[in-house]
Amino acid sequence: MAPRIVLITGCSSGIGLSAAVALAKHPDFKVYATMRNTGKKGDLEKAAGGGCLDKTLFIRKLDVKDDKTFKPVLDEIINSNGKLDVLINNAGLGMLTISEAAPVEGVRHILETNVIGLFQLTQAVIPIMKKQKAGHIVNVTSIAGFLGTPYSTIYCASKFAVEGMTESLAAELMSDNIRFSLIEPGPVKTNFRENIQEASGTGLDNPDVDEDTKKRFVAVLTKLREIYAPVTQTADEIGGVIVKAVTDEKPCLRYQTSEDAIKRAKFKLADPSGNSFLSMYREALE
Template sequence: MAQKITLITGCSSGIGLNLAVKLGKDAAKKYLVYSTMRNLGKKGPLQEAADSALNDTILIRPLDVKSDDSVKNAVSEIINEHGRIDIVVNNAGIASFNPIEYSPMHDIRDVLETNFFGPVRVIRAVLPYMKEQRSGHVINVTSVAGVAGYPFYETYCASKHAMEGLTESLAIRMKSFDVKLSSILPGPVDTNINDNIVEWNRLPAKGEVDQVTQKQLEILRIHARDHFDNMAQTSDEICDVICNVIETDAPNKPIRFKTGEFVDSRVSKKLVDFGGNTWVEFARKLIEEPMDLTKSEK
């Protein structure tokens, strides 16, 4: 059986790195993984984890999802070398935490450029080939924030909601070409995306925002720490879900895949009420007095 030619974005750390290694080290060598990242200066951890699979089934290449030319060059190399592309995992992304009315427009644009327009560039580059070959699988790593809004994560939620809409809309049309679309919805994940969070370390100082917003920010910081301390999944757990999505071939395969109980509980609360009040009232607890949400929702 021919290897599945696979492209993964955002492989310098976290989910992307672990997924590249997991697929690239498959015992049967079913996958040839183009593991890409914006800055090749950060390839050291992937090189070390790849070990003997490096330059065999794991190839490291540059790809900046915010650059048309970078995306085009990466996809062209794969097509020129193999004539096809079988799997794409849009994983590269950045987080954002700040009240939108105090966020500089360039920060808002940067989040959307990375989290939405970046995957759009990749999808636009690969779809013509997948349509021609009448096969392919595009997997978008979105978030529970793609179906449920969270206070102060407005820009991040907007980018992930956009990806959910894109995935669902494309899935309808691509069935005619036997091209599959999937979205993976993690909740909190223990990766360094939270160290790189946009605005996290430059939130408005006291006195620069209204008192209500300032209090809400302080409370939400406590809840955010609790979420990551008590509910965060590992990147390996997320990768297991992605691998299962890749390897399971069912006629009525879902479009969306939740990664754990945390996501399931949040999605259930959101979808039970189309009008949205049930979710809004639940999510408001995040910016009210600190409490143990894992107990209060039971």
């Protein structure tokens, strides 16, 4: 049987790297693992090894903020394989900052990467999948896509946006046999935390922010890290959930990646008023 063709974004590290390697090692898939800076391909090459590289795993440049980089990869995929079966929108950036100090350029950078870039790539892929009358689009969001988190305002806004976009597209394109899935991890040990300030500073060095706010920011983050430490997953675990999503005969719309993430999703849905959500933070952080 011809392999299923996969395009993944953000494969220089973390979840994208793990998912790309796991799929390239799976007998059913051929993977186009993309990154915005191919100068960072060393870790992926090492993890893929000679068995996969340029056989079932091809590393290409794709920057989700630069739509000019989409066409060469999509043209190569179609010219070499005649189809694209799976798009995995994984690339993403975080932003952890005192909200009133968040610079608007940083806010734009996050939304352009996590929301607009993801949407533009999805728009480029939909006509290909419509023509095929088949396809699966997997969007990596987070528990931050359904639960707000203090100081992650813009990151949460971006992931909530992708959740709404994905539900809408799933309903819009179901008659074209294009399926959508959301991958919703809790905390994962990757470079994400180191990369989180690409868009802005925390606001701690901002002279316009009062000292009580700065102290509270540090205290809340320390507490949240304590809460999340025992439930932190590895990138390989999330890669495994992505493999499950793309090999399930009838893929779900949502995959929470851990028992803790499932518990949080149920908690959110159980009280439509939102009062329990606020009490949860009051109890945990005050």
